[in-house]
Amino acid sequence: MYSVHRLLWDIRRHPDVKNRYRAHPEEVLDAYGVDGEFRAWMRDLDFKSMYEHGVNPYLLYFCAIQLEVDRAAYYAQIRGEKP
Numbered sequence: 001m002y003s004v005h006r007l008l009w010d011i012r013r014h015p016d017v018k019n020r021y022r023a024h025p026e027e028v029l030d031a032y033g034v035d036g037e038f039r040a041w042m043r044d045l046d047f048k049s050m051y052e053h054g055v056n057p058y059l060l061y062f063c064a065i066q067l068e069v070d071r072a073a074y075y076a077q078i079r080g081e082k083p
Contacts, residue, residue: 001054004042007032008059011066018066045069048077 007028010017021028029039041049045067047060064074 001038003033004038004050004055005059007034007042008055008063012059012062022067046077047074048080051078 007017007021010032011021012018017028025043029035029042034042037053038050038055040046041053045064047064047069051057051060061074065071
């Protein structure tokens with residue numbers, strides 16, 4: 001869980017991490033040691049699954065903003081609504 005939280009924080013705080021993640025997500029996930037289900041959820045930007053499995057909602061939200069996820073789409077996903 002720590003590796004996911006650290007990645008979310010760094011995406012929010014460091015534009016170079018955000019840009020590298022957007023260009024090469026697998027490399028960044030490797031560098032942060034994110035694996036298992038969290039790796040798939042992070043790759044797919046499945047915020048709902050991460051939220052349901054204990055990822056800090058503050059970090060999720062601000063990471064989504066940095067990755068330019070539409071706020072309405074983010075909230076709909078968290079609520080479990082279909083697009």
